[in-house]
Amino acid sequence: MRETILLGLEQAYENLVHMIADFLPRLAVMVVIILTGLLVAFLLKYLLRFILHLTRFDRISEEAGASHVLRKADLPPMTELLSRSLFWMTFLGFTLLGISVLGIPELQEQISRLFQLFPEIFVAMLVLFVGVLASNFLSRAALLAAVNAGYRSPRLWSGSVRFVVWILAISMALEQIGLARETVIAAFSIFLGAVMLALAIAFGLGGRDLAKQTLERYIGDKGKEKEKEVEPSPL
């Protein structure tokens, strides 16, 4: 019996040594991959930052209003944000690659799933980013047009435009990831339909006078007469 126990212990010890001998090189490879990833991520980060500085990307972002949104959200400037994102994405990619080298089947499955989602997540983030730029640009254009035309509640116009573009961008991003595709489409259609109906009812019932005034302004002669005496010729 004593011999059996000793044999068992010896077997266990051998197994452990074998496992460690098998695992340690993989761990070393993982560490090397992660360290290489760190180096590559740093290089890519500085390279992207350099290119963005060279192309004056911050100025473009400032013009489009994206920098303003980032400042409001207490985020770093656009150049910094993009280069940091690239750093973390590269580093994360290498880390996951390193972990997969360990050869743990459950982990490998999850990692391969995550890898498959990576391009979709990247595209979704890009869609959201373009959505932010477009919503800022268009809402500011709507605000200026409404202010200069003398419409009531210009911020409501501008806010509505921003909201619609945001909803559109979010639904496109979610669809890109493939998250509850049918639900997103249905929710978006219902939501947009409801907003349009609400606006139609509000304008038709609540704003009858405004509707009348607007039509008179554009179609009736009264409007034309009024317009004529509004402002002196600038040129």
Add this chain to the structure above:
Amino acid sequence: MPEEFLLSDDLLRQLMSVGEVDLLVGLPSHNNAKTIGCTVETIEETFQHGFPRERVVIVNVDGGSKDGTSEVVMNATLPKHPSSRGLTSLRTEHRIVTRYAAAPSPGIAFRTLLAAADLLRAKACAVISPETSNITTQWVGSLLQPVYRQNFDFVAPLYCRPKYDGLLARNLLYPMSRATFGRRIREIHSTELGFSGRLATHCLNQDVWNTEAVQVAPETWMAITAICADFPCCQAFLGPKEPVAGSSGTDIVTAVRQTVGTLFWCLESQERVWMERVGSEPVPTFGPDRELSSQKVRVNRKRIFDLFRSGVAELSPLLKSILAADTDAEIQRVATLDERNFHFDEVLWTRTLCDFAAAYHHSRLNRDHLLQALVPLYRGRIYSFLLEHQDSSPDEIEADSEKLCVEFERQKPYLIERWNAKT
């Protein structure tokens, strides 16, 4: 020509059949069939009486008219003058008609005219707008004579205006262009002008024709180019200008986007020239150098004031990012003033424009949005002007304009400081 610009085969054929000319009058048009016949007749009458021996051509550049404008140009005939005895001229008076696109574009039309002037080696050219209903032979002669007979290269028009007309020119374009570029040309933006073949060739060779500023207001760009390149410039008084009845005119937002946009763009492209110029010099003027009529114009002042006030309130975050802190604070204060005691003085107006020009240069905002954000403030200044000059005589208005110009010249170092400031 720096970048590819192709004239149509038909236009080239017409130009070759004309050969060389002394005088060229350009008529950019778009659906002007009602008035352009009369304009062509007036131009030909000017040729017959003022330039009987010169080789002349009228070039109509049409932007896709659907009312037969080009046909009217070709078929217009000069009615026989009772005093003439049959033969009026031994030369052929050429007319060229060309269509450049399906939609009007001032830049393409102007460039085509310059190319025609260059190819025909025209000595003096004039551009006349068929939108004006009261063109006389004196107009055309006044624009051509200084170039053809007195060696000027650029002739800006001067008009007799009702006192509330042309307020953008009076309050912004003239004072700012005078202070920066150093020449006292009142109508920096006009659809009528005269220029030499030399200036036409110079402008044609500039690599700017694809920029939006030049596309929308090429006349303004040409005026500033002539000033900056030290071409001899002058002004010629034309008389009252009356738009065609029923035409809506240019609205404030479009006018600001086109003219102020081009002025700011020229400030940027001619930076090295204007930064070195100090003060301003008058240019020779043929006829009176100003004339205001007391003709009443119906103006809804209350609406202008309301638009200013709501604009300042709604755009306050935008204005904060464009204006210097003290200018912004002062504008916010002015916007709280009572309608009857409102005053948007020349110091504040000048500093506002300097801040806007610098913000345009630093691209602090999308440039088109920036120009649109100026409109409410312009309305504030206009309201102040209208309030102040309800009963003013033309001389008083003129004195006030001069005060504004002097203030702009005084504030030029501030503009340079803001322009050069690092963002």
